[in-house]
Amino acid sequence: MAEDLFKALSDPTRRHILDELVERDGQTLFEICTRLVSKHGLSLTRQAISQHLAVLESAGLVRSRRQGRYKFHDLNTEPLEHIVNRWLRPGTPEGTS
Amino acid sequence: MAEDLFKALSDPTRRHILDELVERDGQTLFEICTRLVSKHGLSLTRQAISQHLAVLESAGLVRSRRQGRYKFHDLNTEPLEHIVNRWLRPGTPEGTS
């Protein structure tokens, strides 16, 4: 649903998580935690990141695959491509690509 | 700022306003109010829409021009084009357009 997508993107921490997954796909929860702390200076609990990942996953922006006791998270940019086209003028050159 | 842009898009009423402005550009506040009520069944106060328009305008998605006692609102899709490119994989075909 579009509602979940925009709500997922509305939080800056979740956008930082997406930034991390663009750099390196298939990260685990603890990896994302430590990289958010070291690179962006965010001091958040593991549960906070876990909840953010759940929101991103329900929005279709992140897909997760469980492997043993690890859970790897992969980015999925496909939902992003629809959100801009919604408000493009009919006849605008960018819409015809 | 990117923060304002995503926050502006996070509200469904604001997205409906953008939908209205795509259909007909340069609408006034009362026009947007009546069309939101008639087409989307939203029952909102004039002030609510006014505040939404202020948010959209501070995000750069709407530009307003005052003319007499009327204030016309125009859509500006330019900020939308940056938000997708942020998370496109380097090397993805869509990113090279």
Next chain:
DNA sequence: TTGTTAGGCAAGTGGTGACTTGCCTATGCT
């Protein structure tokens, strides 16, 4: 089996944002 690591579940709290209500200013018409 004991300990450690990776992750999940659930309740509670604080702050922000959407919406309303009430009143005020400004433009245009007669």
Next chain:
DNA sequence: AGCATAGGCAAGTCACCACTTGCCTAACAA
């Protein structure tokens, strides 16, 4: 002038969301 229309300002309420705390389960290693 007087009145109606188009819009703005400010305070107050309410619900939702981000975040924490505490405890629990599952997998691997010693």
